[in-house]
Amino acid sequence: MGFFSFTTCDTQESIANVYSNHKNAKRTIYLLQYDGSEPIPIDGYEGYGTYGNINAYAWIGKHNIEQAIELLGLPEKVRELDLFEDTKELHGIGLKLFNNHLDQLRYPLKFSYNKDANWHDYEPSRNDPAQGFFLGNSIEL
Structure with a gap:
């Protein structure tokens, strides 16, 4: 399976993975919560859809x-x-919802x-078109 990632909801920045050598790769990303609870901090995103x-x-x-x-x-x-x-x-359920019904979701991901x-x-x-890796100043593997 290849890298994939998302963009931030507020600034549309790539969520860089740790292998990208991008400046954002070392930043903490937060999974915001719709119910008012504290956002979940995530350090060291590895690029495969698991945050923390x-x-x-x-x-x-x-x-x-x-x-x-319903859907x-x-x-x-x-x-x-x-x-x-x-x-x-x-994961399978969420993938179908994300790919086919993102704009209808009551509680979408917001990073x-x-x-x-x-x-x-x-x-x-x-979805991040750069997959959290191909961000311009990435290292070559």
């Missing part, structure tokens, strides 16, 4: 499970899926380099 111990697509699947049932025609039992124990199944950014003030984070 949270799989980004599984997070989308879990937090938008009601919409997944994807999933059975009611998916409500019982656990973010950490059922990551693989939730920021600013820990004080408010989730409610911004549009969703989007």
